[in-house]
Amino acid sequence: MISRLALTDFRNHRDTLIKPAAGFNLLTGPNGAGKTNILEAISLLSPGRGLRRAALRTMARSDGAGGFAIAARLEDGSEVGVGTQANAPDRRVVRINGANASASALAERIAILWLTPAMDRLFLEGATGRRAFLDRLTLALEPEHARNASLYEQAMRERNRLLSEEERPDPAWLDGLELRMAEAGHALHDARVRTVAALDGAGAGDDDFPAARLALEGFDGDDLARALAEGRRRDAAAGRTLAGPHRSDLAVTYAAKGQAAADCSTGEQKALLLGLVLAHANKVSEARGLDPVLLLDEVAAHLDPARRAALYTRLEGRGQVFMTGTEAALFDAVDDAARFTVRGGALVRD
Incomplete structure (x- = not known):
């Protein structure tokens, strides 16, 4: 404190x-x-x-x-x-x-974890905000998550830069960058998976803060190095990397209703979000003291x-x-x- x-x-x-x-x-x-x-x-x-x-x-x-x-x-x-x-x-x-x-x-x-009025639309807008929210939850449970995220982002930016150049990049250099991305990316993904598993079903299970079912979508954790190597031409044309944990999304469902959070009322979405934060606080206390x-x-x-x-x-x-x-x-x-x-x-x- x-x-x-x-x-x-x-x-x-x-x-x-x-x-x-x-x-x-x-x-x-x-x-x-x-x-x-x-x-x-x-x-x-x-x-x-x-x-x-x-x-x-x-x-x-x-x-x-x-x-x-x-x-x-x-x-x-x-x-x-x-x-x-x-x-x-x-x-x-x-x-x-x-x-x-x-x-x-x-x-x-x-x-440190926070909720702001801007996050009231967390379940309605793009995956970027939900991914950032999940990463903050994960970071509080596993502090090394920040280092893995930084290593992954740095290697991905360098790879994207090389792929954007007119002159064909050295394949060996790309191999090295993609290996770094794969190592950090799998660690990033695995930590998120553990956080999702820890919080799945989170909430008090009542009307005040209902339980939420969680799932991680968009990246399945398969061989990232191979996927990156095979996708070089595609990524060069797109101007960005199209495979990896930076494409993941957090899916949230109102457990008792079996209804996606995006389809719930504004009040229900706020209650689900608060339920996740409260459950997460307990998990951090248990895991890190x-x-x-x-x-x-x-x-x-x-x-x-x-x-x-x-x-x-x-x-x-x-x-x-x-x-x-x-x-x-x-x-x-x-x-x-x-x-x-x-x-x-x-x-x-x-």
Whole structure:
């Protein structure tokens, strides 16, 4: 858990310090005050592009020096931080206990998962969002997943570049890249399969957070190196790689109804999503002996009062939770919490 968080020149936060509670942390204030910015800052303490998936250069405060810094002290006393510098606004610098580190190393220190209003359409839109969601679930269970994903993406970008050149690339060089893709890709796929198996049937099985059946589609885990070698001409014509775990999709079904999540009501989709997050938090606790930090942006505003109260009950005692809302009344059913008001990039503990 995070015991101290400091933001410097991040979004609209010039110099914000927060000492969160071990349980519920409630951030309220008007739209545009900077509540979600705090959640985004926390999300950047994990591999990837954060909950908004924004470009790093857009995160620095507009009237600041050009870079930003996010520093956190964890409950074990270790310190992690990420940021950028004015002369390299697109390069993320990661530090752990004062030393430079890789972004993937962050996953070994802290597990972070989030839900945002944009994810309410997770089951309706393309596979990219569902794949990213599954990868965050997997990362929290298996921190090395970030390294395998990075190796796979790097090798695939290089292969695509070579295939796009007019001059025919060296087959031996392509063989090497495809072997790297296959090794990292199979590890990536196998980790996703384990996560899907662990969460299949997840949920409380009631109307508040119904159980979900999960399946991984789009890539069957067959010999990837062979498929890549045989598909070079096809991929060159398409301008991209058409086979591999980057084509996978997460299929979700409302278990009790046998109905695809995409065909469920908006409320049912939200309940399925929350059920997955709650079940995943339990799995992370069991597998790693730590509770993931949960970031729930405007989650209460999209639930009826009964389901809202049920959510707070389920979250109690599950570790550190950050929730945002425009109205403090949305959290009246939360008994024990640290409550903060956010206005204009400034934060005050109530």
